[in-house]
Amino acid sequence: MSPTLLLTVILLYFLLLGVITYFTSSDDSNSVFFKAGRNSPWYVVAFGMIGASLSGVTFISVPGWVGSTQFSYMQIVVGYFLGYLLISWILIPLYYKMNVTSVYEYLRHRFGEQSHKTGAFFFLISRLLIASFRLFLVASVVHHFILSRWGVPFEATVVVSVLFIWLYTFRSGIKTIVWTDALQTFFMLSAVIATIFILLNHLDASLADFWSGPAYEKYSKAIFYEDINDRKHWLKSLIGGMIIALAMTGLDQDNMQKNLTCKSIKEAQKNVVSLGIVLIPVNFAFLFLGAVLFLYADQMGIAVPVVDGNQKSDLLFPEIALNQGLGPWLGITFLLGLIAAAYSSADSALTSMTTSFSIDFLNIRSREEAKRKILRKRIHILFSVLLVVVIIAYKYVIHENVIHSLLQVSSYTYGPLVGLFSFGLLTRYEIRDRWVWIVAALSIGATYLLNHYSQYLLSGYQFGYEILLFNGAFTYAGLYLIRKRDGIDRK
Secondary structure, eight states: OOHHHHHHHHHHHHHHHHHHHHHHOSOOOHHHHHHGGGOBOHHHHHHHHHHHHHHHHHHHHHHHHHHHHTTTHHHHHHHHHHHHHHIIIIIHHHHHHHTOSSTTHHHHHHTOHHHHHHHHHHHHHHHHHHHHHHHHHHHHHHHHHTGGGGTOOHHHHHHHHHHHHHHHHTTTTHHHHHHHHHHHHHHHHHHHHHHHHHHHHHTTOOHHHHHHSHHHHHHOOOOOOSOTTSTTOHHHHHHHHHHHHIIIIITOHHHHHHHTTBSSHHHHHHHHHHHHHHHHHHHHHHHHHHHHHHHHHHHHTOOOOEETTEEOGGGHHHHHHHHSOOOHHHHHHHHHHHHHHHHHHHHHHHHHHHHHIIIIISOGGGSOHHHHHHHHHHHHHHHHHHHHHHHHHHTTTOOSOHHHHHHHHHHHHSHHHHHHHHHHHHOOEEEOGGGHHHHHHHHHHHHHHHHHTHHHHTTTOOOOTTHHHHHHHHHHHHHHHTEEEEEEOOO
16 A cells, blocks of 8 residues: 555544544643543543553454464453453442542552552553553554655654654643543444455455354364463463453553543443453454454465564554555555554553652642643653653564563563552551562562473463462562561551
């Protein structure tokens, strides 16, 4: 496809986002930037969170994962749903009762200032790395298939990508994002459904034919129960998915900030539960798309793209959509879905990092009224620059499927949050707050060693994403060791 046409589509898309921004950014106060006046309709938040939860990583990387892992990802997705139920029952009432702006304010109330900052620090590291993962994938596709043909360097592609996000979030933050995410979710889901039917049409196959045929059966195995040592074993995936949902949604400022814009606890709970339900068929659609893509590639003799000497299954979808002469509609559909999926998660990540740093580290509410807005905007710029730097660095360090890398990073960085919140909710012990950051750092180190040597220590056992549970357990145990023997929290 013509890179000029694709670039025109991208610019028109951002023009549409600009229109939404115009109508939602009349008030650029900090209260609107952080909480949207706590007046967002729950169903708009829930629909928008589909896109934010999935991201450009899911849009490309989950279909690309089908070739090596089939539909095993569905085991993790069911675990996500269980995690969302726990979030709605336990965490949503807690956050609303405490009227927090940042969810890590709970840790200050429960343990002290160092615990508060430790929790916020691990969120910032986690979200910076994950948001960068997601934008790296999209920037790679846009650069590889469009801008590189004009000699534009990858670094310039990254700068422009982040600049677009900054432009439509810097005024009203989360208020704008609630609505732009809803639009972007619509584009993403429409793109997945349209792509499936376009490709099946080119294969002269109906949906029913493909569903019942041998090609689908080749890729569609969803439950792996044969070998407990296998990373794809169903129990490990289920537990891993549940803990990942608890950590990456319930203990994550990015996702919970949207929930906290709802009018009441009940509406926020409806939002979370409905999201967990809807994500099951949505993720199945992505995996189904992956099976169609690999069937099409097999029949047409299309090889998985190779970049810097490494096969990149993440690029199979864009390779088929943009380079195989299937017409402009497939390319446009793919591109709209990709940028919608990517920016629906990246924009909220930038806003949530700004919120967390402002509240958790700078205590912006204690500053002079006249200086609060200026300080928030400077922080917003700072994190935009950090995103650019980390994304560019990824170009030189990522050599495997991006969603695998993303979940692996999450298993390490979210573990201390799981341990801190669990210890706070399940015990009444006070702790020696000044030692918390050491416990968290040692827990990550112990988790890395356990994961690295598990096959040697545990008779061939390989950890999947359930390693996050062990990371949280190490933190929990460490907090127990630094508890105050003569102190019980009676608040």
